[in-house]
Amino acid sequence: MLGNIVRYLDSVVARDPAPRSRWEVLLYPGVWALFWHRIAHALFNADLFFLARAVNHFARGVTAIDIHPGAKIGRNFFIDHGFTVIGETAEIGDNVTIYQCVTLGGSNPTNGVGGKRHPTLEDNVIVGSGAQIIGPVTIGRRARIGASAVVTEDVPEGATMIGVKARSTLVKAETWAKEFMPYGTPCKEPCEPTGNQRVDELEREIADLRARLDAMQEAREEPARENERW
Template structure:
């Protein structure tokens, strides 16, 4: 138990440069929210639903984080800052990081598999602040969701998505920005999928203009060649 706690505190410290020691991490609302959730989930699994909800409501009051007791969460889960909502059928793997104001929201039960309404986050996923991940979708292992993105479709493993609706970034982030990316959001104009599309359209337009200019030049030269 003691080793598991130390491993957890160290894993958070590695992802948050503001944490100067394990004692800092112990004061984080995300750490307390996870502790309360472990208790609430144990009660929920034992079908003590009202007691589980009581722990859940107390946790939300003192941490500002609302994790449904039915949600399943793996090891070393880190919520940075808080004000996050996690739904009942959410499945969260190991070493997942979520920043503030994130929603793992549900959809109509009839659209899921076996009534699953909320997302699945596989190991090592990072969800940026303000992101909304909605429905029984899967964010693949090592996937990253940029700040304020709205995700309604599956994200492939080790893929970064940004925007509304979320789209994959057009560069290889393993080489662009290796290592852990805070907030799951790469910084730089060349990682904006809309800008990349705009650049492609501008290049195509320039080619069409050049072709049109060439056609006009040939058309103007045609009478002269006939006259000769």
């Protein structure tokens, strides 16, 4: 038991540069939210639903993280900061990292029967802050969901998703970074041009269009000037 706790704390330290020791990690709300969820999940599996909900309610008040007792969570799950919601039928694999203000939300089943309504996150997924993953979609292994992305469809293994509605950055899965990437959003990979780069491109396009218009106007006025000379 103690060895498992130490390994878990070390896995958090490996993903977060902020703590100076394992003791600091013990104060993280995400660590305590997972601790209380393990208890609530055991009660839920024993059909002690009210007690499971009571533990969940207490944990939510203490940590500001709401994990439904029915959610299935693997090893070394880390919620950095908090303010996260995880629904009942969510399934989370091993070594998954979620940043603040993330929702693993459900979608309304068209047949009116509650079933698999929440996302499945496979191993080593990283979800950036503010991301919303909605419905019974599957996020493939090693995928990254960028900050504030909204995901409503399956994400292939190794993909990086950004935007609303989330779209792939088109970075080939073969080029995925083997090291852990904080915040799930690459800054030095060929995802999208920066704001200044895009502005420069637009200014060049405008200048080119203006030059073409001037050339067309010049061509139209040239015959008139020739007639005036005669």
